[in-house]
Amino acid sequence: NAGVTQTPKFRILKIGQSMTLQCTQDMNHNYMYWYRQDPGMGLKLIYYSVGAGITDKGEVPNGYNVSRSTTEDFPLRLELAAPSQTSVYFCASSYQTDQPQHFGDGTRLSIL
Amino acid sequence: RKEVEQDPGPFNVPEGATVAFNCTYSNSASQSFFWYRQDCRKEPKLLMSVYSSGNEDGRFTAQLNRASQYISLLIRDSKLSDSATYLCVALNTGNQFYFGTGTSLTVIP
Numbered sequence: 001n002a003g004v005t006q007t008p009k010f011r012i013l014k015i016g017q018s019m020t021l022q023c024t025q026d027m028n029h030n031y032m033y034w035y036r037q038d039p040g041m042g043l044k045l046i047y048y049s050v051g052a053g054i055t056d057k058g059e060v061p062n063g064y065n066v067s068r069s070t071t072e073d074f075p076l077r078l079e080l081a082a083p084s085q086t087s088v089y090f091c092a093s094s095y096q097t098d099q100p101q102h103f104g105d106g107t108r109l110s111i112l
Numbered sequence: 113r114k115e116v117e118q119d120p121g122p123f124n125v126p127e128g129a130t131v132a133f134n135c136t137y138s139n140s141a142s143q144s145f146f147w148y149r150q151d152c153r154k155e156p157k158l159l160m161s162v163y164s165s166g167n168e169d170g171r172f173t174a175q176l177n178r179a180s181q182y183i184s185l186l187i188r189d190s191k192l193s194d195s196a197t198y199l200c201v202a203l204n205t206g207n208q209f210y211f212g213t214g215t216s217l218t219v220i221p
């Protein structure tokens with residue numbers, strides 16, 4: 001069972017570069033989420049989606065964009081990478097909003 | 113004020129000990145609560161949901177106190193494999209999950 005799959009697992013970017021973090025789930029979950037986790041900190045919600053075509057900002061959306069063209073995919077876009085975006089990014093999904101979330105393995109991103 | 117606050121930790125306990133973690137939440141309208149476990153450099157994994165009546169899963173017991181706005185996690189007979197960071201999570205009315213910063217537990221042989 002694949003669950004939630006994130007790619008890439010690691011990436012190093014230069015300041016000002018752009019990239020897309022991929023996330024796909026095969027559980028037919030409507031709800032999908034992007035979090036970032038800084039060292040020694042809890043997860044902070046960047047963006048979330050309650051279904052295809054619908055996205056909403058979370059606690060820390062600045063510097064990021066998302067899209068949800070299909071139920072399965074929820075990519076996260078960084079347009080102009082900044083050192084403050086160095087973090088571990090987790091994608092998650094859930095069947096309903098009040099149900100536990102299933103997480104991907106994470107993407108470790110460094111911006112130098 | 114943070115949405116979710118946890119015991120700062122770290123907790124270092126001997127094998128077989130009982131350990132309890134507390135977590136407070138600021139939004140009285142929060143609807144659902146969970147405990148997640150996160151191993152070093154790994155993704156969070158659900159440990160258990162927290163129900164108003166309290167719930168138990170083997171050596172783990174979770175309690176919710178809505179009046180005081182806190183939840184707790186009790187681990188009995190600690191095992192070495194319980195060493196991890198435990199994250200408290202609250203779901204608010206805006207469909208957003210708020211994670212605590214985590215409490216680190218190390219079980220010592």
